[in-house]
Amino acid sequence: MAERIVYLDHAATTPVDPRVLEAMLPYFSEHFGNPSSIYRLGRRSLEAIDTAREMLAEILGAHRNEIIFTSGGSEADNLAIKGVAYAQRQNGRGQHIVTSAVEHHAVLHAVEYLEQQGFEATIVPVDHYGRVSPESVRDALRPDTILVSVMYANNEVGTIQPIAEIGAICRERAIPFHTDAVQAIGALPINVNELNVDLLSLTAHKFYGPKGTGALYVRRGTPMLPQINGGGQERRRRAGTENVAGIVGLATAMRLAVEQQESSSAHCRRLRDKLIAGITATIPYVQLNGHPTERLPNNVNMLFEFIEGESILLLLDQQGICASSGSACTSGSLEASHVLTAMGIAPERAHGSLRLTVGRENTDAEIDQVLALLPSMVERLRSVSPQYKRFLAEQPAVNA
Numbered sequence: 001m002a003e004r005i006v007y008l009d010h011a012a013t014t015p016v017d018p019r020v021l022e023a024m025l026p027y028f029s030e031h032f033g034n035p036s037s038i039y040r041l042g043r044r045s046l047e048a049i050d051t052a053r054e055m056l057a058e059i060l061g062a063h064r065n066e067i068i069f070t071s072g073g074s075e076a077d078n079l080a081i082k083g084v085a086y087a088q089r090q091n092g093r094g095q096h097i098v099t100s101a102v103e104h105h106a107v108l109h110a111v112e113y114l115e116q117q118g119f120e121a122t123i124v125p126v127d128h129y130g131r132v133s134p135e136s137v138r139d140a141l142r143p144d145t146i147l148v149s150v151m152y153a154n155n156e157v158g159t160i161q162p163i164a165e166i167g168a169i170c171r172e173r174a175i176p177f178h179t180d181a182v183q184a185i186g187a188l189p190i191n192v193n194e195l196n197v198d199l200l201s202l203t204a205h206k207f208y209g210p211k212g213t214g215a216l217y218v219r220r221g222t223p224m225l226p227q228i229n230g231g232g233q234e235r236r237r238r239a240g241t242e243n244v245a246g247i248v249g250l251a252t253a254m255r256l257a258v259e260q261q262e263s264s265s266a267h268c269r270r271l272r273d274k275l276i277a278g279i280t281a282t283i284p285y286v287q288l289n290g291h292p293t294e295r296l297p298n299n300v301n302m303l304f305e306f307i308e309g310e311s312i313l314l315l316l317d318q319q320g321i322c323a324s325s326g327s328a329c330t331s332g333s334l335e336a337s338h339v340l341t342a343m344g345i346a347p348e349r350a351h352g353s354l355r356l357t358v359g360r361e362n363t364d365a366e367i368d369q370v371l372a373l374l375p376s377m378v379e380r381l382r383s384v385s386p387q388y389k390r391f392l393a394e395q396p397a398v399n400a
């Protein structure tokens, strides 16, 4: 019998919804034509892409010409950052970029790469909840600023940024504004005009779609150079034969995510709050990382003093429970999360963090199971923790 898995890592990826898989299947072996071919089999694929593009555009409040399909969130982020930066520099607009300290590595490392290419960057700090203040973005702007990129919601701690306000500041100065909205789809309002954004990244596998398919929204008139050169696909902005099945899956998953947004968010929020309340009530020396209210409905990120998050993960894994100690991209490395340290948490404390991200298929029974197991796991790890022993030794004797 297969091991029963309790999956609490939806910020890392999600299972493909059966309805999404069903919509994708005909595009592998049956309607397999190249969308660029002129015969009917090819046109059939092109129609599927057009329909998907229409659907995405409608959900985002955009025009279909403003949607570029990519291989995922990382490519969408790289296309937004590098594509706009190179176009702006070519137009003589300048070479200064503003972003935040808590961005996904797909943004931060793209900006660092551009710095090696002669661009300059200002990394705006965050407060101890992980929030970027619109004022600090305004203060960072210069006459030669060519792009601002601030994520919509953080993948590690779930903190939601004031995107519409930051966007309004950028618009006043006619500076293109990009947001990585990967974690927001299916959880937060996503209309690009209400958000005041010019570029927006998303990826299907974070909302029950397939891995390896994403999209970038680019507002008409935003200067951008392609980062993959070749054929004329995606209106010459992203070469390569389209991932037809993936694109169909992306659009189907996005439609379902938005349709179920209210019920799914309410369900997740309830399980999230149950986890936070349960952990706080049963385990001493814990704190919630991230904002208490301006937070994704599915994100729990707790800091356990005196222990390593990685060792809790191993104990949870032995029970079939999937969680994360930070972001999947940094796990396996010994460096503390750049998000937690940017929030002012010392590296040695940041290591004690555990991220549990719930999804629409999680049940109360699963949450109860985790809440029943965690206290003894933490106690076990603390009992062998030198920091904990030192801490106890330093405590003044308590009168009973």
Ligand SMILES: *Cc1c(COP(=O)(O)O)cnc(C)c1O
Pocket (backbone or CB within 6 Å): 011, 012, 071, 072, 073, 074, 075, 077, 104, 106, 151, 153, 154, 155, 180, 182, 183, 203, 204, 205, 206, 212, 214
């Ligand atoms: C997952 C994630 C990405 C990367 O998306 P991929 O499709 O895995 O490349 C980018 N940004 C955020 C905030 C993410 O959570």
